[in-house]
Amino acid sequence: MNERNTHYVKIGNAVWAKSPDVLYCKGLGSCVAVCLYDASKKKGCILHILLPYGDDESKPYFYANLGIAKALRECQKFGMSIDKVWAKIIGGACVFSRVDESNGIGIRNVNEVKKWLKLYKIPIIAEDVGGKSGRNLIFNLETGEIEVFTLQKGIIKI
Amino acid sequence: MNNLNDRLNEIKKIFNIGIYKSAEALSKLINKPVMINIPEIYLKSLEETFDLLGQVDEKAVSIYMRVKEGLKIGVLLLMNEDSAKKVVKYGAKVDFPEGSDYFIGVLEEICNILISYFLNTLANSLKVKILPDVPDFAIDMKGAIFDFVLAEHKNESLKVLLVITDLISDDNFKISFLIIPEDDTIEKLLIKR
Numbered sequence: 001m002n003e004r005n006t007h008y009v010k011i012g013n014a015v016w017a018k019s020p021d022v023l024y025c026k027g028l029g030s031c032v033a034v035c036l037y038d039a040s041k042k043k044g045c046i047l048h049i050l051l052p053y054g055d056d057e058s059k060p061y062f063y064a065n066l067g068i069a070k071a072l073r074e075c076q077k078f079g080m081s082i083d084k085v086w087a088k089i090i091g092g093a094c095v096f097s098r099v100d101e102s103n104g105i106g107i108r109n110v111n112e113v114k115k116w117l118k119l120y121k122i123p124i125i126a127e128d129v130g131g132k133s134g135r136n137l138i139f140n141l142e143t144g145e146i147e148v149f150t151l152q153k154g155i156i157k158i
Numbered sequence: 159m160n161n162l163n164d165r166l167n168e169i170k171k172i173f174n175i176g177i178y179k180s181a182e183a184l185s186k187l188i189n190k191p192v193m194i195n196i197p198e199i200y201l202k203s204l205e206e207t208f209d210l211l212g213q214v215d216e217k218a219v220s221i222y223m224r225v226k227e228g229l230k231i232g233v234l235l236l237m238n239e240d241s242a243k244k245v246v247k248y249g250a251k252v253d254f255p256e257g258s259d260y261f262i263g264v265l266e267e268i269c270n271i272l273i274s275y276f277l278n279t280l281a282n283s284l285k286v287k288i289l290p291d292v293p294d295f296a297i298d299m300k301g302a303i304f305d306f307v308l309a310e311h312k313n314e315s316l317k318v319l320l321v322i323t324d325l326i327s328d329d330n331f332k333i334s335f336l337i338i339p340e341d342d343t344i345e346k347l348l349i350k351r
Contacts, residue, residue, distance in 0.1 A: 010205050011305060012316070027214035027301020030309045050204070050309055059316055062204070095302050096222060096294040105309040134302020136215050151217055151298060 009033070012062040014047035014071050016078045023139040025090075030106035032064070032091040032113050032129070033137055036071065036122070037144045038080035044141050045078070047071045051105070052112035064112035072120055087122050088146055088158055089113055090137050092129040106130065126158040162201070166319075170199040173321045173337055176279035180335065181325050183275040187268055188248035190327045197323035197335075204308060207318040214301025221269035221293050222307055225277065228288040230340040232307055233273045236300065237333045244331045245269075257297070266295055272325075272333075311340050 004020040011031060017023055019042035025033045028048075037044035047061045047068070054063035060070040076082055092106035101107065110129045117124055126146075128135070133150040140146070149155050174197055185192040200210065208214060219242040221235045237245070239256070246261055247253055249268045254261040270293050281288040296303050308318065321337040 011208055012205055027299040027305070029298070029302030029304070029306040031305045050305065056316065062316060093302065093306075095296040095298045095306050097296065098292060098294045105306070109309075134215075134299040136299070 009046045009048045011048050011050055012059055014045055014061045014067065014074065016043070016045040016074065017141055018043040019142040021141050023141065024137060026136045028091040028135045028137070029093055029095050030091070030104065030109060032089055032106075032109045034068065034071070034113055034117070035088045035090065035137075035139050035146060036075055036080070036085050037088070037139075037141070038075070038084050039086075039144055040084050041080055042141055042144075043075075043078060043080050044139060044144070045071060045075060046139055049109060049113065052108045064109060064116055068113065068116040068120065072122070082120075082122075085122055086125045086144075087117050088126045089117075089124060090128050090135055090146065090148055090158075093131050093133055093135065095132060095134055097132075101130065101132070128156065128158055166199050166201060169319075170197055170321060172280065172283055173197060173199075175283060176276035177323055177325075177335055179279045180272045180276045184268075184272055184325055184327075184333070187271065188245065188327065190248060193326045195324040195326065197321050200318070200320045200322070202318055202320070204316045204318055207308070207320055208301060208304065210320070210322065211300050211304060214304070215299045217297070218300045218303060219265070219297050220303045221266060221273070221295055222303075223270070223273045223277075223290050223293040224310070225288050225290045228286045229280065229284065229346070230343045232311060232338040232340070233276060234303070234307055234336040234338065235269050235272065235333055236303070236336065239297075241331045241333060244327075244329060245333070262295060266293060269293065269333075276335075276337075307338060311338060 006022045009015045053065045060066035092110035094101040094104040136149040138147045181192045224232045250264045325333045
């Protein structure tokens with residue numbers, strides 16, 4: 001039996017792995033974790049995005065506009081079939097009480113991520129986005145299931 | 159004298175005076191001695207900045223105030239729940255239930271005073287007009303609070319100048335004081351002074 005490794009995905013980074021490994025992010029606030037998965041190969045990745053747009057191509061995964069295109073190219077190199085890849089997106093919260101949630105940086109991140117995924121025809125099969133709570137997540141590459149933890153609601157599975 | 163470390167030390171000194179005034183104000187409010195850890199200044203990449211926070215998924219209570227005019231900086235006060243309870247208890251002399259409107263109101267007010275002392279001192283020593291926003295409040299994971307603050311700053315260079323210190327009183331009570339200048343302010347502070 002293969003040993004199961006866990007990989008932490010830091011802000012502005014993207015990490016690829018395959019079953020039985022696990023990918024995880026901690027303390028996501030307005031950031032968005034884009035989880036991409038090819039169920040036929042049991043391979044996936046998380047990119048941990050901070051901002052909707054940017055132009056620093058040396059650090060593409062900080063930005064939705066650069067990160068998604070780059071991540072999809074890397075998915076192909078990692079042996080994932082792009083026509084089979086789906087996405088689950090998590091994050092984009094607005095943790096401070098007075099900030100207008102409908103116009104905060106979190107929701108703008110989410111909208112930009114959705115725009116780019118749609119452009120590349122990657123279906124979003126589940127999401128847990130927005131709201132007022134920060135999130136931790138664990139992405140199980142054996143099943144494609146993601147456990148999302150918030151201080152308010154505990155664990156949900158998507 | 160123009161190298162980066164000298165400049166950073168100079169900036170640290172400016173912030174130091176403000177933090178000291180803040181600690182004095184806290185001491186008067188809670189009627190207890192307050193000590194300050196020697197502030198540390200960091201100019202780091204955004205990823206490395208998160209490593210300074212320790213456990214990013216640890217629960218924290220925070221007050222954040224952003225200055226949009228004058229000198230653009232953000233000031234974030236972070237504490238654990240126990241310290242937040244003590245700030246309210248000693249400051250208001252009343253035990254309000256945690257998380258109640260009164261509890262949050264008192265905590266916000268005290269933190270507001272601390273940040274205002276800091277900003278006033280900064281405005282006086284730098285001779286700039288500082289117009290802060292209304293302070294905002296969050297109880298959540300440290301990392302979630304911090305990534306929101308950094309994203310709001312739209313830190314295009316992905317470099318963060320950060321000054322961190324702790325205000326400490328007896329009874330294990332600690333407030334971490336984080337000062338985060340925005341990009342153009344970093345330039346101003348590094349070059350013009």
